[in-house]
Ligand SMILES: NC(=O)C1=CN([C@@H]2O[C@H](COP(=O)(O)OP(=O)(O)OC[C@H]3O[C@@H](n4cnc5c(N)ncnc54)[C@H](OP(=O)(O)O)[C@@H]3O)[C@@H](O)[C@H]2O)C=CC1
């Protein structure tokens with residue numbers, strides 16, 4: 001159907017405060033907002049964090065009369081040095097020149113170590129000065145610490161923040177910590193990291209970022225599944241033979257071999273990004289869109305995944321990976337993996353469609369029970385086969401209307417942190433359940449007991465992976481590509 005027909009998506013209004021997709025509980029707060037990027041001299045900060053902040057600034061989500069941005073790291077830099085480093089990664093264009101320079105003026109740099117008080121005391125002083133200058137009329141102290149740092153320093157940095165840089169309680173507001181993946185290397189190390197951070201901050205203050213949860217279509221998955229009647233009776237084991245969640249990149253580790261070799265493709269992509277997608281594909285309908293209700297359902301999915309057997313895994317390593325001087329010659333680290341998860345999917349509910357014929361075949365579905373998206377009056381789902389004019393097959397779906405400018409995943413997620421919405425962040429028990437799935441396999445790979453098969457760069461990966469999928473019941477529908 002998708003191959004031969006035309007798909008229309010009826011666009012629904014998407015209000016500025018995003019009330020369609022959320023419970024609208026997070027009332028936007030005003031007052032002074034300080035965003036502190038720790039590890040400001042690094043790769044993630046310049047490529048992702050500062051550009052995301054710039055785009056939020058341009059779209060009016062960060063007001064210059066409220067926000068100030070601080071970079072912090074050990075490298076000695078002046079404010080202007082940091083601004084010059086960032087400038088090249090911001091969008092270019094004559095029409096943006098003023099915005100770029102206004103944005104850069106919001107940034108101040110503080111240099112200091114990650115484990116000694118002095119730097120953090122200086123940072124606190126700089127933030128407080130900003131809060132005093134911006135709070136002459138209305139007080140608030142909102143502090144967002146973005147840890148664009150290697151996870152090895154998270155515990156000490158969190159200690160320093162807790163000791164020296166918390167928001168000023170007399171002004172109100174909050175302190176939130178955003179942490180980047182990888183959250184540990186296995187179950188034990190992830191739990192240890194969670195405990196160390198958890199001793200200092202409460203779970204509602206911790207935002208474990210997984211940028212796949214910020215992607216437009218990933219965010220749309222729950223709306224598509226639960227706001228469209230025709231998916232409800234179909235989305236179950238009786239109707240779905242299998243689900244493939246595929247990640248492919250057409251480039252190698254390119255200069256990141258040193259990092260990558262310590263982790264491998266399962267820790268880098270599958271245990272986090274793809275498991276999060278699996279959760280959204282497989283979870284039951286949450287009671288509401290409250291972050292905790294959604295995350296409760298995701299945890300149930302992870303806990304239902306049956307332990308992975310050897311015969312359900314194919315690992316690969318592309319030829320040429322070990323040419324990177326930072327990769328050991330005997331590395332067995334997988335750069336490719338196919339893993340079959342067996343998920344004990346529960347039976348779904350049955351539903352019936354209504355047929356209504358005019359000059360076309362139009363199948364209209366009943367309203368979705370439990371209108372958690374508050375969109376009933378937008379109309380029902382329809383499946384339409386138009387006989388004339390202009391033959392077409394199309395579906396009317398309810399979906400969030402993609403904004404004209406689709407924000408980058410990092411923009412959405414930083415904005416969610418400011419709003420205090422944890423829906424699209426990984427909760428501690430979710431993280432634990434995700435590591436439980438992969439830790440036994442990862443330990444065997446680390447100990448060299450599970451070998452990565454060589455495959456040619458530019459190919460589909462090891463042929464054994466296709467064979468595994470066929471054995472698991474996947475039927476090729478578009479003619480099998482030849483594996484070179
Ligand atoms: N880069 C990317 O595209 C992505 C990164 N991430 C994650 O984001 C985090 C930051 O990544 P990235 O910016 O690439 O990392 P970097 O290696 O660039 O490190 C960031 C900064 O941290 C400081 N630093 C580096 N190594 C150490 C160390 N051993 N001890 C103390 N400080 C150190 C350095 O600053 P200074 O010396 O000035 O203090 C450096 O500029 C990591 O957790 C990474 O896994 C996640 C997804 C994508």
Ligand SMILES: O=C1O[C@H](COP(=O)(O)O)[C@@H](O)[C@H](O)[C@H]1O
Pocket residue numbers: 211249268269
């Ligand atoms: O987290 C990571 O993601 C990127 C891929 O992200 P995408 O948004 O470009 O799909 C991946 O290249 C990197 O290895 C990994 O650390």
